[in-house]
Amino acid sequence: MRALFIGGTGTISSAITKQLLEQGCELYLLNRGTRNEALPVGAKILQADINDESKVASLIADLTFDVVADFIAFEPAQLERDYRLFKDKTKQFLFISSASAYQTPLSDYRITEGTPLSNPYWAYSRNKIACEEYLIKQYREHGFPITIVRPSHTYDERSIPLGVHGSKGSWQVAKRMLENKPVIIHGDGTSLWTMTHNTDFAKGFIGLMGNLHAIGESVHITSDETLTWNQIYEAIAAALGVKLQAVHVSSEFLDACSKEDFRGGLLGDKANSVVFDNAKLKRLVPEFVATTRFDQGIKQTVANLLAHPELQKEDHEFDQWCDQVIQVLDTAIQQMNAARI
Structure with missing residues (x-):
């Protein structure tokens, strides 16, 4: 599999890149190169700012991908740019949205992918919803092969996940x-x-990559463990x-x-x-289980x-x-x- 990640060194994406490289994936990372120490050995680096659309277009001119995933898009304009760049370059485009896009407050504490999307409290979540709506429109009208992934609170070894902390972290x-x-x-x-460990999230995400049944679908990936x-x-x-x-x-x-x-x-x-119902993810990726x-x-x-x-x-x-x-x-x-x- 040949994949391109926009980003690739964050809390969520770092575990995915590590597991993919261990599995022999031909992985490209589109990265500005400002955190070279975090770039994984074995990945092919396309050094550019994704916002420099003409430079990115030149870097991928002779490349096509099985999967392109954008981990750092937060606004519809960024997805419009991605569509222009990759509409003829990939068999699947994965967008990392957010579980905070789900209805707030909830009418039912159990969350499925059918739970309405609505969050009047947070512009971040509303922007993610707008991004999803744009991609769904491209899928319906132009056949753009999207998969929308909604993480919830995912953590790694670099930061303690908390409810209340300051701007400098936990x-x-x-x-x-x-x-x-x-x-x-x-x-x-x-x-x-x-809480979901990023290594568990990675297993579910990789199971969606190249998965024809995931095209046109929205899926959240979380642990099944519920805590107060x-x-x-x-x-x-x-x-x-x-x-x-x-x-x-x-x-x-x-x-x-x-x-x-x-x-x-x-x-x-x-x-x-x-409380997340992961039944849809497990139908699409039968081997998925969160073990941490x-x-x-x-x-x-x-x-x-x-x-x-x-x-x-x-x-x-x-x-x-x-x-x-x-x-x-x-x-x-x-x-x-x-x-x-």
Whole structure:
């Protein structure tokens, strides 16, 4: 199989590229070359910015592909560019959308590919929906061989997956745990969530590549494991070897008092209970099974982070904000208790 990935070094795509190369795939990566240390050995690099359409067209002039996958498109204009570039160059075009495009709030906590797409809270999700609509139009009207893939919360060894963190990533929350400081969990921590290790996601994705039954279809790829946020944070604390000091805070309150985009990422995504039905994926890829349980996967992530200080990006502003939120809540409790006397 000859495949071209636009991107190829991110959380999701890195595991796919690794497994494909191990399987002997002829893999091309269209990449700007700004992270050469992350480029996998064995891949053929087409160095260019995908937004430089004329340069990309010249690089692929003599090439055709079994599969082209775009991991970094977020707006319809980017898919319009992809269509112009690859409409006569590939047997299958895979677009990585997002499970956050599903109806929010949900009318049924069980999510299938038939769940409506609607998210009034997050422009990111609405843009992904618009991208999907554009591609479906090209499939229906011009036979462009699309497959839409919707990941949910997928993680790897480079970052701890969390519900609430700052703009510099999740390490600061782990640092608070290691320092025995309280950490914020949104809501009461009992809403349901699904974490998927990127190696498991890769197995499902590769099973869709070159799969004629996947043409024209939309498919989500997630683990079948359902966790509460309390369980997620407890597993992280256990992997760090500490006792969790949790403070539960309303998601609406967090959104109202933060500079971060908690409206989209929290109210429009992680604050909602989600349980994914992967029956469609398993029909298309009968061998698919997610084998990395979260408590096992997070131990690998934590071990890697502790072994690589360069991944430990501190976020003092977020740390101070957490302290302020917790202090405000403590003060409010004291004032309410005093008022009852």
